[in-house]
Amino acid sequence: MSTSRAHVDDAPGDRPQDLAKPNRDDTASQPVTDASRTPARPVVELRDVSKRYDADRGVVTALDDVTLTIDEREMFGILGESGAGKSTLLRLLGGLEHPSEGTVHIDGVDLASLDRRAMNRMRHRIGTVFQGFNLLGNRTVRQNIELPLRIQHRRDPEFVTSLLEFVSLADRSGHYPAQLSGGEKQRIAIARALATRPNVLLCDEPTSALDTNTTADILRLLQNARDEFGTTVVIVTHELDVVKTVCARAAVFERGRLQEILTVRASDRAESTSYLEHARAVLDS
Numbered sequence: 001m002s003t004s005r006a007h008v009d010d011a012p013g014d015r016p017q018d019l020a021k022p023n024r025d026d027t028a029s030q031p032v033t034d035a036s037r038t039p040a041r042p043v044v045e046l047r048d049v050s051k052r053y054d055a056d057r058g059v060v061t062a063l064d065d066v067t068l069t070i071d072e073r074e075m076f077g078i079l080g081e082s083g084a085g086k087s088t089l090l091r092l093l094g095g096l097e098h099p100s101e102g103t104v105h106i107d108g109v110d111l112a113s114l115d116r117r118a119m120n121r122m123r124h125r126i127g128t129v130f131q132g133f134n135l136l137g138n139r140t141v142r143q144n145i146e147l148p149l150r151i152q153h154r155r156d157p158e159f160v161t162s163l164l165e166f167v168s169l170a171d172r173s174g175h176y177p178a179q180l181s182g183g184e185k186q187r188i189a190i191a192r193a194l195a196t197r198p199n200v201l202l203c204d205e206p207t208s209a210l211d212t213n214t215t216a217d218i219l220r221l222l223q224n225a226r227d228e229f230g231t232t233v234v235i236v237t238h239e240l241d242v243v244k245t246v247c248a249r250a251a252v253f254e255r256g257r258l259q260e261i262l263t264v265r266a267s268d269r270a271e272s273t274s275y276l277e278h279a280r281a282v283l284d285s
């Protein structure tokens with residue numbers, strides 16, 4: 001598996017016909033809309049990863065000897081109770097921190113091997129969606145989506161327009177976040193995360209602040225992002241329903257240890273339901 005820096009430095013495609021391509025050259029000829037026909041290729045790989053922190057209460061082991069592979073275009077859940085190590089795992093995948101032991105590879109690149117510049121480039125290939133949306137209140141919808149491109153001193157107005165359409169907010173592009181609902185804010189946040197054509201989309205409790213119907217909309221949107229952009233989607237959540245609805249597999253963590261990787265049977269996948277149907281299902285059982 002390649003660990004070359006040149007791989008990281010590949011410039012993303014800027015032409016309109018590149019809109020649906022993931023930000024990587026070696027998959028350029030592959031169809032991105034039919035995940036089932038593409039052979040599995042590891043995109044996220046953790047090998048023997050441990051992460052320890054020096055805290056007032058002594059050394060805390062947030063992750064303990066974790067080995068895990070997530071394949072290209074997979075929708076993968078990370079489950080666990082509070083303190084299980086989920087956020088720590090996301091920080092390692094996003095390159096915000098490095099493991100105390102072990103390695104984290106994204107697209108075959110060992111994140112710890114990258115210098116600051118290469119790491120910045122790599123971060124643009126990893127989109128993040130947060131529970132609290134993290135939008136800039138003094139920027140319009142369109143400006144929020146453009147932000148990651150502006151940071152790279154790039155412009156891609158056609159792509160931004162296509163993203164506005166992708167998240168069904170083309171008619172709200174001049175509005176400010178305060179004028180939008182929670183679900184709409186999360187749709188902007190997803191469009192912003194996709195603006196750099198990331199290969200991996202990290203979602204940190206993306207639906208925890210949303211009601212049942214809006215949750216279903218956002219999960220459908222994440223699935224569409226996977227299908228249309230070829231993005232691998234990692235969803236950290238404590239909501240089992242979320243995993244059941246969209247993920248094929250999920251890793252369950254307890255006190256930093258990966259307990260098991262569960263496979264969600266297709267027949268078990270929850271169909272998106274109305275609020276009433278969901279309430280019936282929960283209250284009647």
Ligand SMILES: Nc1ncnc2c1ncn2[C@@H]1O[C@H](COP(=O)(O)OP(=O)(O)OP(=O)(O)O)[C@@H](O)[C@H]1O
Nearest residue numbers: 053055060062080081082083084085086087088089
């Ligand atoms: N920067 C840090 N310094 C010290 N301890 C930390 C740090 N970050 C996390 N921890 C500890 O590591 C453990 C795992 O924390 P982490 O935030 O990853 O769990 P989590 O599963 O995301 O929990 P939650 O669902 O509550 O966010 C906890 O015991 C936490 O207190």
